[in-house]
Amino acid sequence: MAGHLYTAEVVWTLDGTLDKGRYSRGHVWRFDGGVEVPASASPSVVPLPYSKENAVDPEEAFVAALSSCHMLTFIDLARHAKLQVVAYSDVAEGEMTRFDRGRMAVTKVTLRPEIAVVADNDPDPTLLEDLHEKAHALCFIANSVKTEIVIEPKPVKLVAG
Numbered sequence: 001m002a003g004h005l006y007t008a009e010v011v012w013t014l015d016g017t018l019d020k021g022r023y024s025r026g027h028v029w030r031f032d033g034g035v036e037v038p039a040s041a042s043p044s045v046v047p048l049p050y051s052k053e054n055a056v057d058p059e060e061a062f063v064a065a066l067s068s069c070h071m072l073t074f075i076d077l078a079r080h081a082k083l084q085v086v087a088y089s090d091v092a093e094g095e096m097t098r099f100d101r102g103r104m105a106v107t108k109v110t111l112r113p114e115i116a117v118v119a120d121n122d123p124d125p126t127l128l129e130d131l132h133e134k135a136h137a138l139c140f141i142a143n144s145v146k147t148e149i150v151i152e153p154k155p156v157k158l159v160a161g
Contacts, residue, residue, distance in 0.1 A: 007032065010039070016050070026052045029061075059106055063094035065141050066109050066149060074113065074135035081131060083123050086159055087116035094147075108148045116157035123156060 009030040016023030025041035040046075040055035051057070056064075067090045078085045095108040113132070117123060132151050136142055142149050 021050075023050065024052070025050055026055060029056070059094055059096060062106055063092050063109055066139070066145075066147075067092040067111055067113075069139040069141040070111055070132075070135050070151070071113065073139050074115075074131055077131045077134050077138075078115075081127065083127070083131070084118040084161070085115050086118060087157070089114050106147055108150065110150045110152060112152050112154055114154040114157065116159050118161040119158040120161050122158060128153060128156065 012027035027039050029037040029039045038055040040052035042057035043051045090113045093110045094106045097107045098104050
């Protein structure tokens with residue numbers, strides 16, 4: 001069975017002096033449908049002005065991909081469980097650590113999902129825990145990495161239906 005194919009175009013042009021390391025790490029990510037995202041090395045890895053604070057860096061994108069995948073999977077599972085989710089947010093964090101001489105990795109990502117559900121649909125906390133566990137197990141991106149992923153859901157918000 002053939003798998004799905006996903007593409008991203010990454011475009012960079014020299015702006016500065018390459019041999020002295022004084023060049024911009026700013027570049028563009030292009031995705032199908034015409035979406036362009038300004039990207040750069042993280043200012044915590046490459047100092048300003050050679051990185052760009054107002055661009056997405058690969059580490060942030062990695063954390064966002066894990067969070068987004070968990071969210072999309074959770075919402076679909078909640079829908080099947082007849083849980084009426086009306087809002088979902090997450091302020092996810094990734095921890096970069098040195099694991100070997102000269103080598104670093106994002107070794108841990110913590111997701112802190114906060115959901116809002118219709119008030120007359122107040123869910124059992126064990127149902128929510130089960131949905132988060134299943135979402136993590138089914139998330140395509142989480143299944144693709146060896147990073148530790150911790151899920152720390154916030155209390156559910158109840159909103160008027």
